[in-house]
Amino acid sequence: xxxxxxxxxxxxxxxxxxxxxxxxxxxxxxxxxxxxxxxxxxxxxxxxxxxxxxxxxxxxxxxxxxxxxxxxxxxxxxxxxxx
Numbered sequence: 001x002x003x004x005x006x007x008x009x010x011x012x013x014x015x016x017x018x019x020x021x022x023x024x025x026x027x028x029x030x031x032x033x034x035x036x037x038x039x040x041x042x043x044x045x046x047x048x049x050x051x052x053x054x055x056x057x058x059x060x061x062x063x064x065x066x067x068x069x070x071x072x073x074x075x076x077x078x079x080x081x082x083x
Contacts, residue, residue: 009021009022017043017046017060018043018045018046018056019044019046020041020042021041021043022040022041023037023038023040023041023042024036025037025044027054029054035055037055042055043056044056045057045060047059047060
């Protein structure tokens, strides 16, 4: 259910991922830059790996496994050496 004056805005915390915030939202960066989104729900990056920071681009999924291997994603930038 979207935000309304009689219901508080919902923020969902995922310990292995982004904060999900019911929109629309404005995020103020540490340098004072304001980022706005009018989407129904936005994913805010908490790992700071995102190329679209402060918005999450699922970069948190690219991490090293305990056995030392890399976690594979379907991101074409990782599989295509020309991009």
